Amino acid sequence: MWALVINPVSGQGRGATVGTYVAGWLAQRNIPYTIVTGNSSVALDDHLASFVEKFPDTNGVIAVGGDGLLHNILQRLVPAQIPLAMIPAGTGNDFVRTLAWDLESFDAQLEAITTRPPASVDLGLVDGEWFAAILSTGFDSLVNEKANTMSWPKGPMKYNAAIAIELPRFRPRHYEITLDERTISTEAMLIAVSNGRSYGGGMLVCPEADVADGLFDVMVLHPVSKLEFIKVFPRVFKGTHITHPAVEIVRSKRVRITSDAVAYADGERIGQLPVNAECVPNALMTWLP
Structure with a gap:
């Protein structure tokens, strides 16, 4: 089971559009997923915490949004050692740029996420915040x-x-x-x-x-x-x-x-x-x- 975490207001509404596309892509391939979203960062984090508790052996999180969403959910996922993939739908998308993904090629990225094991990368930790x-x-x-x-x-x-x-x-x-x-x-x-x-x-x-x-x-x-x-x-x-x-x-x-x-x-x-x-x-x- 995957968590599909969507920030619908990322990129002035682009998050909702891209999130719908990703959900359709997964459904067409019969890949099980649960949509996790919320009308605030606090609500979204609460819903993500509930998902992690229910599916501790999750395949990982596919997050649709920008660097703000990434920053917030890192605090939940890194301690739990849950893999995270970012589908870029924000204003900056700078971490996805750093990883060298094509910002428009969602299909290639989703194919890699659902068929290959993840790799490990570094993070920064500032006063307890990732x-x-x-x-x-x-x-x-x-x-x-x-x-x-x-x-x-x-x-x-x-x-x-x-x-x-x-x-x-x-x-x-x-x-x-x-x-x-x-x-x-x-x-x-x-x-x-x-x-x-x-x-x-x-x-x-x-x-x-x-x-x-x-x-x-x-x-x-x-x-x-x-x-x-x-x-x-x-x-x-x-x-x-x-x-x-x-x-x-x-x-x-x-x-x-x-x-x-x-x-x-x-x-x-x-x-x-x-x-x-x-x-x-x-x-x-x-x-x-």
């Missing part, structure tokens, strides 16, 4: 804070609008970053602790991050002028920003970040710094292309 892609603090976290208060525009444009609002008044902050082998004390505009390669819908903030190496890629953007930031920012979509002299990337299994700032992971609010994060090898069972 995350799949990227933990970040700095400018992007302020943008997230602003975007979460905005009712318009919708979708990815909300993030761009929040950037336009926050950038003129943004100032770099001082951070203490404790790594495995050294401590970095610096002014910075943004820090990304990366298990995955991208966030924000394909921004390759750490393009060489590997979900199977047991290490985070930690990207530090040292202060640049706002004009320089605007010039360099588009390069993040191809990952070519990493050659800029203000960008520093180091690898570490453990990271502690201290500052007067907030942190987000997988687009979800973690809270005020300091935070302590660890890359946990082979924490999640999932399917790879």
